[in-house]
Amino acid sequence: MSTEASRLTDAGEDDLASLVERVSWYHTLELSAGIVTDGLFDHRPYVDRYGLPEDLSGKRVLDVGALDGFWSFELERRGAQVTALDLDRVEDLDWPPRLRPAGEKRAEGGFPLAQGEGFRLAHRALGSAVERVPLSVYDATPERLGGTFDLIFCGTVLLHLRDPMLALERLAGLCSGQLVLAEEYSRRLEWVPRLKVAEFRGESPWMTWWIPASRAWLSMVRCAGFEDVRAHARFFVRFRAQKGGVPHVVVHARGNG
Amino acid sequence: MELAPGVITPGWFDLRPIVERMPWPDVRGKRCLDVGTYDGFLAFELERRGAAEVIATDISGENEWDWYPELKASGPAVLTDQMGPEKGRGFRIAKRALGSSVERVEVNVYDVDPDQLGTFDVVVCGSLLLHLRDPFRALEAIRGVCAGVFLSAEEINLVLTLMYPRAPMTRLRPHELQWSVPNLAGHREMVAASGFSLERASKPYSIPFGVAHPAGGRTPRALAHRALGRLGTGNVGVPTAAVLARPRL
Numbered sequence: 099m100s101t102e103a104s105r106l107t108d109a110g111e112d113d114l115a116s117l118v119e120r121v122s123w124y125h126t127l128e129l130s131a132g133i134v135t136d137g138l139f140d141h142r143p144y145v146d147r148y149g150l151p152e153d154l155s156g157k158r159v160l161d162v163g164a165l166d167g168f169w170s171f172e173l174e175r176r177g178a179q180v181t182a183l184d185l186d187r188v189e190d191l192d193w194p195p196r197l198r199p200a201g202e203k204r205a206e207g208g209f210p211l212a213q214g215e216g217f218r219l220a221h222r223a224l225g226s227a228v229e230r231v232p233l234s235v236y237d238a239t240p241e242r243l244g245g246t247f248d249l250i251f252c253g254t255v256l257l258h259l260r261d262p263m264l265a266l267e268r269l270a271g272l273c274s275g276q277l278v279l280a281e282e283y284s285r286r287l288e289w290v291p292r293l294k295v296a297e298f299r300g301e302s303p304w305m306t307w308w309i310p311a312s313r314a315w316l317s318m319v320r321c322a323g324f325e326d327v328r329a330h331a332r333f334f335v336r337f338r339a340q341k342g343g344v345p346h347v348v349v350h351a352r353g354n355g
Numbered sequence: 356m357e358l359a360p361g362v363i364t365p366g367w368f369d370l371r372p373i374v375e376r377m378p379w380p381d382v383r384g385k386r387c388l389d390v391g392t393y394d395g396f397l398a399f400e401l402e403r404r405g406a407a408e409v410i411a412t413d414i415s416g417e418n419e420w421d422w423y424p425e426l427k428a429s430g431p432a433v434l435t436d437q438m439g440p441e442k443g444r445g446f447r448i449a450k451r452a453l454g455s456s457v458e459r460v461e462v463n464v465y466d467v468d469p470d471q472l473g474t475f476d477v478v479v480c481g482s483l484l485l486h487l488r489d490p491f492r493a494l495e496a497i498r499g500v501c502a503g504v505f506l507s508a509e510e511i512n513l514v515l516t517l518m519y520p521r522a523p524m525t526r527l528r529p530h531e532l533q534w535s536v537p538n539l540a541g542h543r544e545m546v547a548a549s550g551f552s553l554e555r556a557s558k559p560y561s562i563p564f565g566v567a568h569p570a571g572g573r574t575p576r577a578l579a580h581r582a583l584g585r586l587g588t589g590n591v592g593v594p595t596a597a598v599l600a601r602p603r604l
Contacts, residue, residue, distance in 0.1 A: 194548045195549050195550035196547065196550055260491045261491075261492065263488050263489075264488060270424070293514070293515075293526050294526065294527040294528065295515065296524065297523065298524065298537075298545070298548075308525065310527065317527060321424060323425065323428075
């Protein structure tokens with residue numbers, strides 16, 4: 099416990115607990131023995147389902163839409179040199195215009211979104227070396243991020259984007275190895291034969307746009323220029339402390355960026 | 356388009372039989388914009404209906420269009436090959452033949468800007484969104500120049516409309532210059548989500564194919580498609596839904 103506490107630059111265990119208390123967490127993170135953030139989701143039981151390589155030593159990895167950093171820190175734990183991509187201001191996210199005024203109000207409201215506060219606190223508490231770059235995925239190029247990546251992880255980001263195809267094109271340009279994409283898929287549409295379809299969920303307070311069926315996700319990833327595109331797994335991620343959850347499909351693909 | 360009695364352009368699509376089915380507002384004396392005008396049918400129609408001023412926008416350079424990534428990567432020569440001769444020429448010929456005052460402006464729908472074009476009492480956009488990778492960005496840009504009403508007429512997918520009459524869905528089919536085609540509810544939701552309130556909607560109609568359009572196949576699927584078109588809209592063509600909307604925000 100004291101090792102973890104000593105990693106904090108100027109706060110002790112008690113201060114960490116109270117700092118954690120003040121943040122609205124999306125991810126459930128174990129910051130030290132006994133201090134676990136109360137995130138909207140707890141990905142810990144699901145980590146093995148994503149098919150991430152156990153050993154990522156020496157690999158350059160990009161975590162797209164890092165939020166509180168669960169995946170950034172997990173990838174770092176496996177030995178990777180991690181760059182975490184996210185936006186600092188809630189107003190910069192892709193709010194459907196109809197929801198935009200409400201979205202801006204939420205900047206003060208406490209909806210757990212990309213503001214970086216949680217990430218920075220966790221980063222300090224864990225003594226992490228992950229580099230957080232505040233940059234839109236639409237502007238993410240090898241020139242701006244110091245080269246391409248051996249692995250790109252993108253966890254439930256695209257459904258929050260107005261232009262997911264542009265994002266995938268950018269990722270294709272950045273990926274010289276593997277893409278691991280995890281997204282919510284539409285269970286309602288999953289049975290539709292042949293057609294690649296998506297349902298529109300633009301009224302949702304979670305800032306969503308289109309929710310494709312998993313076959314449509316595969317098609318989008320292929321369209322962006324990835325190869326060997328396949329659905330690795332499908333599972334249901336429950337909310338940590340409330341009923342319900344999100345059906346996930348994990349897509350694996352190979353980039354030649 | 357009929358440029359003179361008996362002189363009809365050999366187009367891919369013939370809007371003449373369905374133009375009255377669109378939910379036209381009163382455009383007399385109004386300042387109007389036709390986005391993605393191509394050969395200009397809707398722009399000239401606005402003028403014919405009494406608009407005081409009509410601006411028609413489009414982009415001629417194929418390399419600026421939202422091509423399927425693989426095609427874009429193969430370079431401009433391939434794109435020109437796909438699309439044929441210079442765009443905008445048809446508009447110029449028609450404009451001259453009709454003695455029209457419609458002004459064509461080269462600008463991408465994404466970049467349509469009130470500081471450059473001013474605002475319009477009536478904005479019309481027909482069959483453009485399916486060709487865009489980022490249709491919501493286009494709808495937001497349109498809202499920025501719309502001070503009155505917006506007429507949006509877009510292709511819809513009949514199968515998804517029948518399967519989901521109320522839920523907004525879309526069919527993704529990224530290839531060449533197409534991205535996705537929504538169902539009826541999907542089209543309406545896209546317009547509403549972009550900050551418009553819907554005032555009026557037409558029943559779906561099919562835009563008949565023109566003489567230049569390639570003939571459809573005779574496979575069972577093609578025949579079923581045409582039968583569905585006839586059942587759903589009364590004729591064969593491009594199934595289309597049109598709404599009249601007003602910016603809300």
